[in-house]
Amino acid sequence: SSPLQKEAMAGVTAPGARHLGGRCPVGAVPHVVGWRRVSPLRSPPRRWRISIPGRAVPLGGGAPSVPPAPPPPGADPKTIPPRPPTAPVAPASLVELGARHLPERGTMPGVNGAIGPEEILTVVETEVVKALQEALGAIEARTGDEPPLPHVRYDDEDWRCERCGYENFASKSFRLCCGRCASPRSPLPARSAYMLTGDKGVGKSIALATVTHWARARGWLALLVPCGWRYVNAGFYVTPSTHFEAGFFEDPWSAKPVLEAFKKAHDAELLESTRLQTEAALQRWAPATTLLEFLDAALHEDRFEETSTAVYDLVEELAQCVTSPCLVAVDEFSAMFTRGVDHYWKLIQLAPDDLVGVDRLRSGVPPRDLADHEPLLMKRGVALYADTTARQHKLDTHFREILPHTPHEIKVTGYTDAEFKAAIDYYKDAGMVHRPEEITPNTIRNLKMVSQANPKVLFQRMLWM
Numbered sequence: 001s002s003p004l005q006k007e008a009m010a011g012v013t014a015p016g017a018r019h020l021g022g023r024c025p026v027g028a029v030p031h032v033v034g035w036r037r038v039s040p041l042r043s044p045p046r047r048w049r050i051s052i053p054g055r056a057v058p059l060g061g062g063a064p065s066v067p068p069a070p071p072p073p074g075a076d077p078k079t080i081p082p083r084p085p086t087a088p089v090a091p092a093s094l095v096e097l098g099a100r101h102l103p104e105r106g107t108m109p110g111v112n113g114a115i116g117p118e119e120i121l122t123v124v125e126t127e128v129v130k131a132l133q134e135a136l137g138a139i140e141a142r143t144g145d146e147p148p149l150p151h152v153r154y155d156d157e158d159w160r161c162e163r164c165g166y167e168n169f170a171s172k173s174f175r176l177c178c179g180r181c182a183s184p185r186s187p188l189p190a191r192s193a194y195m196l197t198g199d200k201g202v203g204k205s206i207a208l209a210t211v212t213h214w215a216r217a218r219g220w221l222a223l224l225v226p227c228g229w230r231y232v233n234a235g236f237y238v239t240p241s242t243h244f245e246a247g248f249f250e251d252p253w254s255a256k257p258v259l260e261a262f263k264k265a266h267d268a269e270l271l272e273s274t275r276l277q278t279e280a281a282l283q284r285w286a287p288a289t290t291l292l293e294f295l296d297a298a299l300h301e302d303r304f305e306e307t308s309t310a311v312y313d314l315v316e317e318l319a320q321c322v323t324s325p326c327l328v329a330v331d332e333f334s335a336m337f338t339r340g341v342d343h344y345w346k347l348i349q350l351a352p353d354d355l356v357g358v359d360r361l362r363s364g365v366p367p368r369d370l371a372d373h374e375p376l377l378m379k380r381g382v383a384l385y386a387d388t389t390a391r392q393h394k395l396d397t398h399f400r401e402i403l404p405h406t407p408h409e410i411k412v413t414g415y416t417d418a419e420f421k422a423a424i425d426y427y428k429d430a431g432m433v434h435r436p437e438e439i440t441p442n443t444i445r446n447l448k449m450v451s452q453a454n455p456k457v458l459f460q461r462m463l464w465m
Contacts, residue, residue: 092422095129097121097209101216104226104261108205108331122426124419124455126203128184128196128412129210132384135188136215136327139382144322148377149192152366154407162186175407182413191408192375193364193383195333198412201456204386205331207412211384212329216265221274221291221318221326221381223262225361228332228387230254232352233342240345241356243284243309248356249345255307255357256299262314263295270324271295277320281313291317312357319378326381328364333387334403336362365408414453420444423455427462435465 097105098120105111105121156170161178168179176185176194188194196204208224215222225231235253240246263271271292276282281294284306288294294317297303298310318326330336336352343350352358363376364383376383387403415423424444428436451457 090418092416092419093125094122094422094426095125095210095213097123097213101265102209102213102224103264104224105209107230107257108209108226111205111209121209122430123206123210124415124423124426125210126207126419127416128203128410129207129214131184131186131188131410132194132207132211133214134186135190135194136211136325136382138187138190139380140218140220140325142325142380144380148379149190149382151192151375151377152407154189154191156189156407159185176409177411182411184410188410191382192377193385193408194410195365195403195406195408196384196386196410196412197389197403198414199454200388201454202412202414203455204388204412206455208329208331208384208386212327215325215327219270219324221266221270221321221324223258223314223318223326223328224265225258225330226261228330229335230332231258231361232335232338232355232358235343238343238345238350238355239305241306241309243306244356247354249343249350249354250305250308251343251355252305252307255311256304259295259298259307259310259314263292263299268292274317274321274323276317278313278316281317284309284313308356312360315357315360315376318381319376322380324380326378327384328361328376328378328381329384329386330361331386333362333365333385337403365403365406415455415458416453420448420453420458423458424462427459432462433465438465 099105102121111121154175156175158167158169160167161181161183163183164178164181166178166180168175168185176188176191177183178185196207198204212222212224231254232251235251237253238249238251241248241250272290274291276285276289276291276294282289285294285297288297294310294313298307315328318328336358338352340349340351341355343355352362359374360376362385363374365385366375421444424439424447427433428439433439447458447461451461
């Protein structure tokens with residue numbers, strides 16, 4: 001036994017016993033309960049927790065709490081007691097994502113499993129989505145005459161979380177979400193880009209798709225790469241670029257679907273009213289002078305092998321556009337930083353740096369190595385990225401070696417209580433539950449414990465009921 005346990009068994013006050021619950025009575029045998037983690041994002045130094053038979057001792061100090069009363073006679077001991085009443089929480093709302101403003105939804109890995117090709121996807125509007133919409137609304141109010149938002153250095157102030165009251169310091173890793181409950185900062189500070197990270201299935205792709213759909217419905221020019229891994233690996237072949245120096249390659253089979261979806265998701269009037277700004281695009285795609293004529297020229301069958309250059313020019317045009325707010329969104333972001341891709345040229349494996357357009361798509365968030373990094377600074381727009389920390393087996397190194405903690409990062413952790421209830425109510429009303437009578441308050445609490453409020457796990461569990 002440790003010295004702390006020996007002193008507790010001897011009936012004396014051990015060093016540090018004040019914050020472990022006070023003096024231990026003589027003859028009582030303390031039991032080690034285990035570790036306790038206070039924060040889902042950052043854990044304090046671990047401490048032993050001592051419990052004494054017949055008396056519950058809290059970890060953080062204070063007077064010993066009274067043990068719970070035994071259940072009344074005849075009550076089922078397996079029944080979970082009702083939760084004590086809490087403050088009312090505003091109900092979460094639902095959002096419909098139609099194919100009109102989101103034609104890429106069938107190719108997004110985190111979205112296509114929940115919908116069919118022509119069905120309307122209904123999702124829960126999470127607090128992360130609401131915070132991003134509020135931040136993008138402030139960027140929408142910009143005129144383009146202001147200087148671009150900074151790329152790396154930000155003068156953030158300390159802030160207190162509205163949900164849990166935790167004091168967050170701007171010098172720490174996570175600046176846009178709470179270090180204890182992972183709630184997004186309200187309001188989100190202005191950034192040149194935002195990056196959503198989290199575990200698998202917590203709703204990063206859904207949030208990315210919801211924000212993109214929201215932006216396009218409000219008249220934004222939004223370019224979406226629905227799957228970063230497929231964009232750099234799934235093409236049938238590559239060919240040397242005729243517009244860049246030797247060593248750069250076009251991947252037309254991956255770039256053409258991105259351009260087609262971009263054209264389909266926007267009104268022709270909006271594309272026709274947006275004029276080209278960069279000299280490179282005006283020369284390469286002459287006589288095109290508007291965004292609609294540029295897309296028609298890039299999607300012509302005679303220029304199929306130049307579509308990667310067209311994606312590169314499109315990103316540059318969105319960065320310079322001031323007539324409409326612009327968005328560049330990429331899912332599975334870390335796939336654009338791997339050491340090699342599934343393409344070879346003369347028996348030599350290529351890297352993402354060798355593909356035209358990849359560097360511009362990923363340059364909204366700075367990587368650890370800033371050498372030869374040209375930042376993507378948009379005059380009236382923002383870049384939005386999403387990636388999971390669970391893709392370690394597909395990377396050559398650790399996720400944080402590629403993308404360190406940046407002031408752009410927002411942690412996504414799953415549903416809140418209101419969002420969890422809204423999701424279950426929707427599944428019941430949509431007829432996805434075969435036995436809706438079994439959805440009781442006790443079942444909901446069990447589902448939340450089993451799924452850990454993970455939207456993907458909850459969806460799979462509801463299909464089994």
